[in-house]
Amino acid sequence: MTKGTVKGIISNLVYVEVDGPVFQNEICYIDFHDIKLMAEVIKVAGNIAYTQVFESTRGLKPGNTVEFTDKMLQVKLGPGMLSKNYDGLQDDLNKMEGLYLKRGEYTDPLDEDSIWKFTPIAKEGDTVMAGDWLGSVPENWIDHKIMVPFLMEEKYRIKSIVPAGDYKITDTIAVVVDDEGNEYPLTMIQYWPVKLPIRAYQSKPRPFKTLETGIRTIDTLNPIAEGGTGFTPGPFGTGKTVLQHSISQNAEADLIVVAACGERANEVVELFTEFPELDDPRTGRKLIERTIIICNTSNMPVAAREASVYTAMSICEYYRSMGLKVLLLADSTSRWAQALREMSNRMEELPGPDAYPMDLPAIISNFYARAGYVYLNNGQIGSITFIGAVSPAGGNLKEPVTESTKKAARCFYSLSQERADSKRYPAIDPIDSYSKYLEYEEIQDYLNQNISAGWVDKVYKAKDILLRGKEAKDQINILGDDGVPLDYHSRFWKSELIDRVILVQDSFDPVDKSSSMKRQAYMLNLLLKICNTEFDFESYEELQPFYSRVINVLVQMNYQSFESDKFKEYEAQLESILTERRV
Amino acid sequence: MAGTAFQKIYTKLTQITKATCTVQATGVGNEELATVGGRLAQVVKIIDNKVTLQIFEGTEGIGTDAEVIFYGKPPTLKVSEQLAGRFFNAYGDPIDGGPEIEGEEVEIGGPSVNPVRRRDPSELIATGIAGIDLNNTLVTGQKIPFFADPDQPYNQVMATVALRTKADKIILGGMGLSNDDYLYYKNSFENAGVIDKIIAFINTTDDPPVERLLVPDMALSAAEYFAIQKNEAVLVLLTDMTLYCDALSIVSNRMDQIPSKDSMPGSLYSDLAKIYEKAVQFPTGGSITIIAVTTISGGDITHAIPDNTGYITEGQLYLRRDTDIGKVIIDPARSLSRLKTKVIGKRTRADHPQVMSASVRLNADAMNARTKLENGFDLTDYDQRALQFSRDYAEQILAIDVNVDTEEMLDKTWALFQKYFTPEEVGIKDEFMKLYWKKE
Numbered sequence A: 001m002t003k004g005t006v007k008g009i010i011s012n013l014v015y016v017e018v019d020g021p022v023f024q025n026e027i028c029y030i031d032f033h034d035i036k037l038m039a040e041v042i043k044v045a046g047n048i049a050y051t052q053v054f055e056s057t058r059g060l061k062p063g064n065t066v067e068f069t070d071k072m073l074q075v076k077l078g079p080g081m082l083s084k085n086y087d088g089l090q091d092d093l094n095k096m097e098g099l100y101l102k103r104g105e106y107t108d109p110l111d112e113d114s115i116w117k118f119t120p121i122a123k124e125g126d127t128v129m130a131g132d133w134l135g136s137v138p139e140n141w142i143d144h145k146i147m148v149p150f151l152m153e154e155k156y157r158i159k160s161i162v163p164a165g166d167y168k169i170t171d172t173i174a175v176v177v178d179d180e181g182n183e184y185p186l187t188m189i190q191y192w193p194v195k196l197p198i199r200a201y202q203s204k205p206r207p208f209k210t211l212e213t214g215i216r217t218i219d220t221l222n223p224i225a226e227g228g229t230g231f232t233p234g235p236f237g238t239g240k241t242v243l244q245h246s247i248s249q250n251a252e253a254d255l256i257v258v259a260a261c262g263e264r265a266n267e268v269v270e271l272f273t274e275f276p277e278l279d280d281p282r283t284g285r286k287l288i289e290r291t292i293i294i295c296n297t298s299n300m301p302v303a304a305r306e307a308s309v310y311t312a313m314s315i316c317e318y319y320r321s322m323g324l325k326v327l328l329l330a331d332s333t334s335r336w337a338q339a340l341r342e343m344s345n346r347m348e349e350l351p352g353p354d355a356y357p358m359d360l361p362a363i364i365s366n367f368y369a370r371a372g373y374v375y376l377n378n379g380q381i382g383s384i385t386f387i388g389a390v391s392p393a394g395g396n397l398k399e400p401v402t403e404s405t406k407k408a409a410r411c412f413y414s415l416s417q418e419r420a421d422s423k424r425y426p427a428i429d430p431i432d433s434y435s436k437y438l439e440y441e442e443i444q445d446y447l448n449q450n451i452s453a454g455w456v457d458k459v460y461k462a463k464d465i466l467l468r469g470k471e472a473k474d475q476i477n478i479l480g481d482d483g484v485p486l487d488y489h490s491r492f493w494k495s496e497l498i499d500r501v502i503l504v505q506d507s508f509d510p511v512d513k514s515s516s517m518k519r520q521a522y523m524l525n526l527l528l529k530i531c532n533t534e535f536d537f538e539s540y541e542e543l544q545p546f547y548s549r550v551i552n553v554l555v556q557m558n559y560q561s562f563e564s565d566k567f568k569e570y571e572a573q574l575e576s577i578l579t580e581r582r583v
Numbered sequence B: 001m002a003g004t005a006f007q008k009i010y011t012k013l014t015q016i017t018k019a020t021c022t023v024q025a026t027g028v029g030n031e032e033l034a035t036v037g038g039r040l041a042q043v044v045k046i047i048d049n050k051v052t053l054q055i056f057e058g059t060e061g062i063g064t065d066a067e068v069i070f071y072g073k074p075p076t077l078k079v080s081e082q083l084a085g086r087f088f089n090a091y092g093d094p095i096d097g098g099p100e101i102e103g104e105e106v107e108i109g110g111p112s113v114n115p116v117r118r119r120d121p122s123e124l125i126a127t128g129i130a131g132i133d134l135n136n137t138l139v140t141g142q143k144i145p146f147f148a149d150p151d152q153p154y155n156q157v158m159a160t161v162a163l164r165t166k167a168d169k170i171i172l173g174g175m176g177l178s179n180d181d182y183l184y185y186k187n188s189f190e191n192a193g194v195i196d197k198i199i200a201f202i203n204t205t206d207d208p209p210v211e212r213l214l215v216p217d218m219a220l221s222a223a224e225y226f227a228i229q230k231n232e233a234v235l236v237l238l239t240d241m242t243l244y245c246d247a248l249s250i251v252s253n254r255m256d257q258i259p260s261k262d263s264m265p266g267s268l269y270s271d272l273a274k275i276y277e278k279a280v281q282f283p284t285g286g287s288i289t290i291i292a293v294t295t296i297s298g299g300d301i302t303h304a305i306p307d308n309t310g311y312i313t314e315g316q317l318y319l320r321r322d323t324d325i326g327k328v329i330i331d332p333a334r335s336l337s338r339l340k341t342k343v344i345g346k347r348t349r350a351d352h353p354q355v356m357s358a359s360v361r362l363n364a365d366a367m368n369a370r371t372k373l374e375n376g377f378d379l380t381d382y383d384q385r386a387l388q389f390s391r392d393y394a395e396q397i398l399a400i401d402v403n404v405d406t407e408e409m410l411d412k413t414w415a416l417f418q419k420y421f422t423p424e425e426v427g428i429k430d431e432f433m434k435l436y437w438k439k440e
């Protein structure tokens, strides 16, 4: 194995003089007193390897010895990851001792002594390849497939496989043989280098279904596809994290991986505290049972922050290969980009815009490309839907991370400062935001079939109303309330109706926080009906009191369980208010 | 914080900039402390035998033959109960004429708390100021700055807030504090008779700017001692973080780092996060709450300093002089405490969240009406009422000199709602309307 010696230290960038071959992204360990600090090679020049250390380098000295591992940064995959809290390098945070994170303490992501009920799927004599299902174990309520390791590149014949029964993850559950007769004993554990995508699938079709998030402004106006990608840029405090948390609670996915990347520790603590208590609205089980949290908060080492999103994505790919519907939420991918910038600046590389590395757009787009809907080799389907938060510097969307992400992600949910300031949460701007999927024919067909005939037209109709309302509002602001025709006021109030009743959603209300698609369809139909109704007004001053009452009743409906007696009571009230002025 | 344990002496400086110098030396550790010509310095970069140090007092008069003595350890602070009631400089040396502190020597800027060992903050901090308690409730373990223009009375407001809270210890980290403000804090603490729960680390405008870089870590190391060892609720006041950032940029620019936005170092976010993330609630009851001041120029919050701060802290408070009432208020429109949702309606009356958002919304309507007025448009009846509401609201509830409990703030707000609006305009859930909207 190659060895080296520390030559220089600038913050967490360490120059290592090496005595043999090293490769890009190779992991090495720096000896420091009685501990070892993990680092990754990020550039090689002559016999100097530039490494980024995943820990504080305080006290490190030139002359410290370094051992290379001949491996890239990898995750350890197997049953037992669900409900775990990992750091960016997949260390199990709960296994760490003491109050503080200790340098050089790396813990096992899996529980090697745990026992699992294994049921074989494949049988002796079967031909298998990477990603094929050998058997399964129940993990919480997921049918966790034990697969041929993704790193095994050949075709193999199963020589033996254990019968159903209880096994440790370290037990050999099958032996496979390659063409040359080499035998490989397989356990329930496998490893994968996080920076590479797992490609053990047949094909990746265009997404053709939507994924319900429970958030009306997304599902109704700009739906995201299952296996799709989206991102939420927004200035600080506009609601990116609240939105991600509420999607993580309500989205219809089998498994949620939350990557808290360079953000606040308290926000993660909130997940730790709430998820074991909160029910999954679809299954009634606890949310934590379908969740994996990867947290590398802003005060944790910067290099591990970059690693954290890859760790999260690799875990998603692993579960996708089991035929599951996985949702990955990353907050915030800007912090990951900033980690890249910090390193690139320390290496004195030629900077791109805003001092980010030149290849930032490529890095981001490669990452987003790992999401997607797949047909597995056995014909089953699996998906990773990915939604990333972006934190644009100065709230300016014309900055490199936002622009690069815009090229990579298909849904753009732009959080607006103005909406946040006026407490219109979620602050997704209905005019600037878009979902490319809404233009997909496959998705349109899916929506029209699964929600109601003509649904897509209705969605566009609602978007029109919002846009025309905004135009009318601008005119009113310029010309004054009585300087415009009455019709302008009516347009404005119709858009206000859709805005306040559909777009605005109270994430902290037990009922309103999540809307089923059935309910969303009902409400949109109801509102469009009101928008299509002609009302009688003498002067613009009559609109505000009338619409305030209409909106108020509709908002009360939002707070009631769908189709409950209360809900219907408000609906009846609504009807009588409407009757007052219906032409 | 100077030590004498194990020292190596070098005298060959190869480069000197305004804030840093480079010396040929071996066996030196990263972030190690040293003196250069008698001035404290810290290692920031090592390439082979070239060691770069940032010199806290600046490099004026430092010669290429200056004596460089390495201490073999990073900056430290001695912690014990003796810290209470004492004033120190940025190095942790007493400036109040009292004795040196005896206690355990800890490295400042130490490791992060394992997130799974934290507890979700849920203890409300009452201040009697409606701009905080009603609209932007603070919680122990929170970190939040005042975004203030340099001419606003932020130090006074912060001292008021600190004194009204029930913190066990108040730790003041002053960076580039004017001597007047320093004395103001000192006097307010003395007058309030709480000096024995104050600890201060002070860098004034008279002191060299780079020294400031030590202040937050000093203050927070002291805070960790009391929060962890003594399970105390510690409030840390950091003022002015903008001057701290300026010092950061001086050092990084001298080290030829490529500056990113507003000539701040690309690592500004991580640098600030390391400080603010020390705010924590422990399961054992100890906590560290950070209230900071970030001065902004011309209200520009897109500048890298307030921008990065906003992305790290849990909300921000804006001071505004309300010209209608001639008093300072905490601006309801732009201020935000992110952690308020953890306590309002749970630790306070159930109608609190709805009353808060309704009043903020109605107040925003008043702001729109004002814009209309300024643009020469006629006001509707609703606009007029919103304006009147907003004035009363500022005067009777928000003004910083009003000191009442949350229940009273809520009752007063309901009274104003009823005075100026219809139930529909207020738009609060029926269950609360039934309870608090008085029948005529």
Ligand SMILES: Nc1ncnc2c1ncn2[C@@H]1O[C@H](COP(=O)(O)OP(=O)(O)OP(=O)(O)O)[C@@H](O)[C@H]1O
Binding pocket: A234, A235, A236, A237, A238, A239, A240, A241, A242, A243, A263, A391, A425, A426, A427, A505, A506, A507, A508, B310, B311, B312, B336, B337, B338, B339, B341
């Ligand atoms: N849907 C919502 N309903 C009610 N309040 C909300 C909602 N979304 C956001 N907020 C309010 O806005 C605050 C900030 O939201 P959030 O933490 O999600 O912002 P953010 O965009 O993630 O900011 P940052 O970039 O600083 O992390 C919350 O603490 C809450 O008070």
Ligand SMILES: [Mg+2]
Binding pocket: A240, A241, A242, A263, A331
């Ligand atoms: Mg956030």
